Amino acid sequence: MIKGTTDVYGLIGDPVGHSFSPFIHNMLAEALSENMAYVAFHVKENQLEHAMAGLKGLSIKGANVTVPYKVDVISYLDYVDDMAKAIGAVNTIKLDNNELVGYNTDWIGLLKALKEIKINLRDKSILIIGAGGAARAVGMMCAHEGAGHIAITNRTQANAEKLAKLINRHYDVSTEVIPLEDLKERNDLVIAFQTTPIGMYPHSANNPIYETKFYETLEVAVDLIYNPLETHFLREAREAGAITMNGMGMLFHQAIAAFELWRECTIDDGTKKRCYQAFLQQMTK
Ligand code: NAP
Numbered sequence: 001m002i003k004g005t006t007d008v009y010g011l012i013g014d015p016v017g018h019s020f021s022p023f024i025h026n027m028l029a030e031a032l033s034e035n036m037a038y039v040a041f042h043v044k045e046n047q048l049e050h051a052m053a054g055l056k057g058l059s060i061k062g063a064n065v066t067v068p069y070k071v072d073v074i075s076y077l078d079y080v081d082d083m084a085k086a087i088g089a090v091n092t093i094k095l096d097n098n099e100l101v102g103y104n105t106d107w108i109g110l111l112k113a114l115k116e117i118k119i120n121l122r123d124k125s126i127l128i129i130g131a132g133g134a135a136r137a138v139g140m141m142c143a144h145e146g147a148g149h150i151a152i153t154n155r156t157q158a159n160a161e162k163l164a165k166l167i168n169r170h171y172d173v174s175t176e177v178i179p180l181e182d183l184k185e186r187n188d189l190v191i192a193f194q195t196t197p198i199g200m201y202p203h204s205a206n207n208p209i210y211e212t213k214f215y216e217t218l219e220v221a222v223d224l225i226y227n228p229l230e231t232h233f234l235r236e237a238r239e240a241g242a243i244t245m246n247g248m249g250m251l252f253h254q255a256i257a258a259f260e261l262w263r264e265c266t267i268d269d270g271t272k273k274r275c276y277q278a279f280l281q282q283m284t285k
Contacts, residue, residue, distance in 0.1 A: 070090060
């Protein structure tokens with residue numbers, strides 16, 4: 001029940017109506033009897049500055065940030081944690097002693113989802129398809145986890161080069177920019193992260209890599225997309241024998257990580273499992 005003492009959290013984005021974050025956070029709050037409520041704040045164009053002042057002014061305890069504000073929001077924060085700063089994107093804000101502190105839980109969420117299915121990135125040769133905001137979180141996560149080699153392919157090669165440079169500014173790992181058409185010649189890239197919107201509903205027939213030879217030596221394929229649950233990319237990989245993972249786990253675990261940051265708690269495995277099942281049901285309704 002909402003009371004005079006209820007802590008308020010929210011989502012900042014444009015649009016926000018489709019988001020599952022209110023469902024996840026209010027479900028977690030109820031499951032853990034936390035005195036909080038989470039709502040979606042539709043922040044329209046040119047209103048970000050007002051929205052950020054509003055967070056402080058109204059003592060909103062924390063917020064998630066989604067498209068298109070993950071980068072722009074940084075200039076309104078008092079502190080940004082090191083990994084979020086390196087990635088260059090913030091998806092979680094916490095009000096701490098009246099200061100707005102920014103975090104990135106996307107990379108943490110993806111890492112937790114990978115660990116759940118026992119995927120280890122250490123010393124692995126990895127391909128990242130795409131070089132946008134999500135790819136930056138993936139690339140930094142791979143380097144943080146001790147990847148052996150990181151190859152990046154992207155429609156705009158200059159953006160792939162920027163991502164390789166960003167990774168190498170922070171980690172001593174071998175990186176490479178590779179044109180899409182050269183991938184069929186490669187059998188050393190054993191884990192692939194698909195981070196572009198290619199294959200997302202309603203364009204589910206699309207795939208960044210149609211070359212079937214590429215999938216033959218792939219051991220693990222991850223697609224950040226969660227609608228559809230199995231993209232064309234993941235289907236090709238699964239049929240060629242790879243372990244596959246869609247973006248649902250990442251989405252759920254980035255929320256868990258934000259919740260734990262805000263409430264300064266550790267959510268037990270039983271609650272996580274029950275809430276994940278309820279989340280899956282809600283997503284596939
Ligand atoms: P972004 O910053 O806009 O980057 C998009 C990337 O995809 C860029 O590398 C872009 O290439 C490439 N791209 C876009 N359209 C393309 C096309 N038609 N053909 C070839 N390449 C194309 O977006 P983002 O924030 O990284 O998000 C990317 C995807 O990740 C989205 O589908 C999003 O839903 C998903 N995501 C999922 C989660 C999760 O929790 N599961 C979290 C974050 C993001 P250029 O450099 O050439 O423009």
